Amino acid sequence: MENVKYNLRLAFGTGIVTLSLFLVLIVGYAQALKSYRQLSTDAVMAQTEATRLGIEQVLKSGVPLSEIAGLNLVLQPIVKSDASVIGLTLLSGSEVIYRAGEEGDKDSVIAIALNNKFSQIGTLNVFLSQDKLEQQVTSSFKPMMWVIFILLFIFIGSVLRSRERAVYLTSFSVVFFAMTVCVMMLVGSLYRDGLQSKAISLADIVSYRLSPVLEYDIGRDMITGVDSMLDHFRRANPELASIAVYKSRHLVANSIDANSMGHMIVDTGGLEYAFPTAGGGEVRLSYQAEMVIGQLAQVLKNFAILFFACGLVCFAFIRLLSGEMGKCTKDQVLERLKPLFLGAVLMESLMAPILPQFLSSVADANGLGATASSLFFALYFLGFALTLLPAARLIEAFDIRQVLFFGIVLSTVGCGLLGFSEPTQMFNVILARFISGAGQALIFISVQGYILRFSDKSNKTQAAGIIVFCFNAGFISGAAIGALLASYFGDHGIFTISAVIGGAMCLFSLILPSMKGNGGSDGTLLSNMKAMASDSLRLIKVPAFIRTMVLVGIPTKAALTGIVSFAVPLLLAEKGISKESIGQVLMTYAAIVLLVSYKVGPWVDKQGSSKTALTLGSFLAGGALVVMAIAFSMNQSWLIVLLTMVAMLLMGASHGLINAPVVTHVVNSTAQQQESDSSVAATYRFLERLGHVSGAIIVGQLLQWFPVEQALMAVAVFFVIAAVSFMVFDRQHALEAKS
The missing domain is CATH 1.20.1250.20 (MFS general substrate transporter like domains)
Structure with a gap:
């Protein structure tokens, strides 16, 4: 019997560790994809902007758009600027003058207006494929599955070597921290690759515009205006700290932001990129150190918050496995209540960063104003308040575990209903928020009932702090994790995740003891x-x-x-x-x-x-x-x-x-x-x-x-x-x- 309990604890602990590691991986993936998308879009925008300037220079001289020679040479660099570009079209009014590749989703298109001296006469549409970007990031993250496997092997091995329950907490801490560091390093590496890809695109623009100077033997003293042209290009791309163009190791032109930190540390090679060009030339550019440090600091901040938020949740569950064998039944029940109530609060708070905006979209989709949005929001609390008194009666008349289970089911159904509801389905949203509030009230009263029945003078202080700690810890974790995941999974994805957590808490509630009511002694x-x-x-x-x-x-x-x-x-x-x-x-x-x-x-x-x-x-x-x-x-x-x-x-x-x-x-x-x-x-x-x-x-x-x-x-x-x-x-x- 003891071996069965030990194996169940090991399986439960392994499941928690696995979920925790995958949570770190998913959030890291979402962060990497977000930053990589931004850098790719910036690179395409820079190339497109350079092309626009070249075309408009010709248009302002009076040449019609359809008669510009060599459009293929001008537009092809955009297609080659980034793997996410799948095609482009050049329009003169409604007439297609040039097409390359294929047209993608209208939501992933960059539309650039082309103007002559008087008005807009054309449009350049660049189509992007988010799937290709995801494939690139996914291929980089695939090896992390082996990292998860190795860390799980380490966790299971360390637990099998020792029968002491404290090993669960120690092993989990080491494994969780190691996974976080590995994912942070991978995200940083992808960010570096994105910077390099963007630098290549910017260098191509500069080399293209200076190709006559680089391909022919023209000295620096024979040309004018190149430095001012580079100054204009650098100011149009504020992330750049400096640009320099060399011909056979001799400086042709350069532009430096004197107020930037970037040029101060270029000699270290940390922020400088050099690319060879035709004719033995070379383009060197460096990024603003403030921008790079700021972006990396943002990634580090998100992961630090994720580590803290996940820690609050996961450590609450792991502590069940690390508890002392000698604890009395009352203390054991209170220990089980902590992760359950924290998970129930997490289910609702996961939606906190996105719910007001979603409810506003519901009000707008149904032709209602801001007041209706606040009414939808208040429905949860109305359901909560109206259920408190009946809930107090229910735990006296029925099995308290059944009331708790029913409350979690109601809250789970509310989250799931949001996940399958569109903004136009107002009744579904109203029903979902009301029953979620009713479910959370049943959970609250049931947890409070367990605390009252399993606390005495010896553990009264510990019991009193459970609700305060678990509510705020659940809110902290839910708000942080929900916000980090929302950019990847979207609103409906977060609602669905909340429902999945609710389903897990339904199963977890079964480990609590069954407590019959007092038979309605309170009337x-x-x-x-x-x-x-x-x-x-x-x-x-x-x-x-x-x-x-x-x-x-x-x-x-x-x-x-x-x-x-x-x-x-x-x-x-x-x-x-x-x-x-x-x-x-x-x-x-x-x-x-x-x-x-x-x-x-x-x-x-x-x-x-x-x-x-x-x-x-x-x-x-x-x-x-x-x-x-x-x-x-x-x-x-x-x-x-x-x-x-x-x-x-x-x-x-x-x-x-x-x-x-x-x-x-x-x-x-x-x-x-x-x-x-x-x-x-x-x-x-x-x-x-x-x-x-x-x-x-x-x-x-x-x-x-x-x-x-x-x-x-x-x-x-x-x-x-x-x-x-x-x-x-x-x-x-x-x-x-x-x-």
């Missing part, structure tokens, strides 16, 4: 709803309760759904920010919430008052919105991302200061009422969901009425007024002093 669902309504009516008459709810609780949840989850991804996408950057901005928010939430508890206990934390949190929310308004008034993409990230840091700190202390504050503020602490906390959490549901609707309406900056500033003013009002009118300090 029927209707009686619970009446009790909650009764508690709500009594508590909203208590000034301290309603003050905290209106000034702190509901606005905070509204900011989470309306600003963080809805507006920020949508506005960043409208500014042309990449999905990777959007995911990293959202990841920043969740990471700070996790950090501050962990630290704020002891700080509040030491201060003896939660009022300070709540007031400071509200002020920080207002400050975050001010920074965000400034960010979206900028034009530079990097500055928008930087300032938005700062705003998310402040917003995350704000919510970290509020999330836990607000319940303590409400309970302490209503201590003189005839209500139990659990009743007050449950009623508050239920009413607080009004912010979840209304946040996206309110913010969406403000963005429709006002410019972005004014809408964000209006919300910021509200938070500042709410913070001042709460600070002035709340009497907690006075009450604590008397007690």
Whole structure:
């Protein structure tokens, strides 16, 4: 029996490692393909631009486009500039004057207008094939399958050599890190190859334009204007730091950007490329060091984030295999809950960087405005809020594992339905978001039920931190991984991946123990709803309760759904920010919430008052919105991302200061009422969901009425007024002093 358990652990661990390594490989492939596509397109654009200048020079002299001699010699360099070019056509009006190769997809065409002195008289269409680029990148990544096989062999071998469970975590860490380094090196190599390919294309342009000088014995003192021509070419290609043309090792002409880092390190050969030309000539060019370093830094940043995000998920599962044998049943159940709840949150958060944009496309496809987009977004939270109370009743009346399983199934179906829905199928999208919210509510209540039943004084602190940690860790991982994968798989691909994760979590939930309900000792669902309504009516008459709810609780949840989850991804996408950057901005928010939430508890206990934390949190929310308004008034993409990230840091700190202390504050503020602490906390959490549901609707309406900056500033003013009002009118300090 022991050998069977050992083999099952080994199979489970091998499966996790395999999935982790393939995740690194897929994201690396997507990053390499993205950068290689960009470099290939730049090379073709540079060659096409040079051709356009040559043709227009002839056109402006009065020669008709159809009568230009030697078009074949002029246009063929474009076809040869990159393997992705499959053909081109030269049009004069609707008449085809020249055709080479084949016409491809209209979505992959570069259209260049050709003008004479007065108007446009022709169009040059260059057709690209994305399949050829993918084939090149795929051929480079095929050897990585052997790397995965070798690393799996190392992992299995190390585990078989030792029966200690700690070997799983150690072996996984080594293998995962090794795979990440290998993929990073491969992506860097492909980027270098792309730079060289682009350099060849640029060198061909220069040698073609200077061919008379290079092929004939013309001295530098016999020609004029070549340096200015190279200056113009370098400025037209800002990635270049210098260009130099030599004839028999003698300098013919050159152009150097004196402000660039590139020419300072050309002597090292790291950024310089030299290409021979006809007639014994040579073209040497170097790239801007800032550009190359920036691109490599972007790749390294994405992989560092991927390593962290994957680590949060995979290490949670691996720890199950690395746990001590002597753990009691209660601790074992709590350990199993962590990866399951983290995976359930990951399923939903994977869609966070792309969902607002997708819902906006649904609204546009059905002839609706921005308000409808926010309504679609709010449906998830409406389903979540409406299911909370019935879910609490279900785990008392039925097997808690069955309720959890059903919740994961609902959420999975919601993700899968999005994956098979087009923007025009509005009903499917509405249904998908509502049942996803209902499913996540069932998951949340079921996990909370397991925690309550399997925690006591010995593990109460550990149990209390499971939901906070797993929710934020899942959000961090999902936002980062989803953004990195979205550029390759697309929106529907991400929805499908979320559904696959849900299916895996359905199976994983079966390792939890079956827990029969208490037989409905807490009354029927209707009686619970009446009790909650009764508690709500009594508590909203208590000034301290309603003050905290209106000034702190509901606005905070509204900011989470309306600003963080809805507006920020949508506005960043409208500014042309990449999905990777959007995911990293959202990841920043969740990471700070996790950090501050962990630290704020002891700080509040030491201060003896939660009022300070709540007031400071509200002020920080207002400050975050001010920074965000400034960010979206900028034009530079990097500055928008930087300032938005700062705003998310402040917003995350704000919510970290509020999330836990607000319940303590409400309970302490209503201590003189005839209500139990659990009743007050449950009623508050239920009413607080009004912010979840209304946040996206309110913010969406403000963005429709006002410019972005004014809408964000209006919300910021509200938070500042709410913070001042709460600070002035709340009497907690006075009450604590008397007690």
